Amino acid sequence: MPRILFLTTxxxxxxxxxxxxxxxxxxxxxxxVKISSLSSDFEGELDGISVKSQNILSATVNxxxxxxxxxxxxxxxxxxxxxxxxxxxAAKDYNRRTKCxxxxxxxxxxxxxxxLAVYSVFLRPLHYVKFSLIQLYAGFLxxxxxxxxxxxxxxxxxxxxxxxxxxxxxxPDESLIFxxxxxxxxxxxxLCYTGTFSRDKxxxxxxxxxxxxxxxxxELFISVLLIxxxxxxxxxxxxxxxxxxxxxxxxxxPPTSLEKFTESIAEADICFDLRPATNENHRCLPIKIxxxxxxxxxxxxxxxxxxxxxxxxxxxxxxxxxxxxxEVAERICQYLDDLKLYHKHAxxxxxxxxKDLNWNKISGIFVNFVKQFAPK
Numbered sequence: 001m002p003r004i005l006f007l008t009t010x011x012x013x014x015x016x017x018x019x020x021x022x023x024x025x026x027x028x029x030x031x032x033v034k035i036s037s038l039s040s041d042f043e044g045e046l047d048g049i050s051v052k053s054q055n056i057l058s059a060t061v062n063x064x065x066x067x068x069x070x071x072x073x074x075x076x077x078x079x080x081x082x083x084x085x086x087x088x089x090a091a092k093d094y095n096r097r098t099k100c101x102x103x104x105x106x107x108x109x110x111x112x113x114x115x116l117a118v119y120s121v122f123l124r125p126l127h128y129v130k131f132s133l134i135q136l137y138a139g140f141l142x143x144x145x146x147x148x149x150x151x152x153x154x155x156x157x158x159x160x161x162x163x164x165x166x167x168x169x170x171x172p173d174e175s176l177i178f179x180x181x182x183x184x185x186x187x188x189x190x191l192c193y194t195g196t197f198s199r200d201k202x203x204x205x206x207x208x209x210x211x212x213x214x215x216x217x218x219e220l221f222i223s224v225l226l227i228x229x230x231x232x233x234x235x236x237x238x239x240x241x242x243x244x245x246x247x248x249x250x251x252x253x254p255p256t257s258l259e260k261f262t263e264s265i266a267e268a269d270i271c272f273d274l275r276p277a278t279n280e281n282h283r284c285l286p287i288k289i290x291x292x293x294x295x296x297x298x299x300x301x302x303x304x305x306x307x308x309x310x311x312x313x314x315x316x317x318x319x320x321x322x323x324x325x326x327e328v329a330e331r332i333c334q335y336l337d338d339l340k341l342y343h344k345h346a347x348x349x350x351x352x353x354x355k356d357l358n359w360n361k362i363s364g365i366f367v368n369f370v371k372q373f374a375p376k
Contacts, residue, residue, distance in 0.1 A: 007087035181296035192268030209328035316349035
């Protein structure tokens with residue numbers, strides 16, 4: 001039985017893409033699968049998938065490489081799917097002394113703004129070049145690429161055009177979906193934001209839009225549903241946002257498991273993602289948009305190039321300038337004033353997911369690609 005090993009530094013062992021989709025799909029196809037992560041603690045077996053992970057993301061590079069290499073040597077995989085440059089580099093020696101192939105699953109913009117933020121403004125260009133060279137080195141070591149988004153193909157697809165590659169978006173599996181199409185009440189609305197409560201994820205833009213909506217529709221009962229957590233260091237900032245809000249009802253729930261995520265947003269009428277339209281965000285597709293669609297939730301999102309490259313959001317929602325609260329509030333009012341439009345978008349969301357945004361539409365592409373490197 002061919003063995004497939006997933007290595008990831010920054011993703012949890014039970015990651016949406018790695019565990020719930022790729023690993024589970026390979027198990028169904030008869031592969032033996034193991035996941036190793038550096039950002040969460042667990043050792044054992046889940047759903048037939050072996051896991052060995054430790055939360056050592058803050059350790060030195062040598063310690064992290066050694067952990068991965070111990071896992072590799074113990075499992076002796078026929079193919080390694082790595083999610084970050086360090087994971088690819090850790091597999092280098094094993095790749096050279098065996099026939100094991102390395103697939104680089106590129107899902108993050110590298111180097112990210114957060115990686116560079118720890119350095120002074122004057123040193124950031126230098127570190128940008130350093131990290132970019134590391135990314136290219138990882139591409140050189142890899143035997144093939146899996147790209148999560150079209151925008152993530154740069155620069156690896158251009159530098160290594162003859163290496164095998166596929167595009168594998170973040171479409172969710174039906175087993176993870178709880179469909180909850182609502183009938184919009186023009187006198188009461190529930191607005192939902194999920195994820196990290198931080199400025200760089202747009203929580204301030206969301207609250208600003210809600211404040212403008214309160215002025216536009218003073219008679220409207222506004223309920224806000226927040227599901228997630230505050231980024232460490234942003235607690236005071238988030239408390240100020242809460243203190244200034246004028247909503248009628250504010251519910252804050254902790255992060256939920258992926259299996260329960262769409263069920264947790266059942267009461268939401270509209271779901272939002274109003275992250276700033278930065279260069280990095282333009283290249284990053286917000287994954288939850290597919291889950292919102294599958295659940296039957298109309299959405300209001302920032303204008304991001306990555307969204308337009310992968311789906312037609314106008315079928316089940318709107319985009320807006322996240323910095324313009326008036327525009328976002330007006331989009332909400334469009335639904336309140338046109339209940340047929342809301343119902344159409346909610347129904348479109350579900351049908352769009354089932355027809356075009358479903359994991360079953362692309363799982364075969366993934367499996368066939370892996371088979372090229374680890375034939376059964």
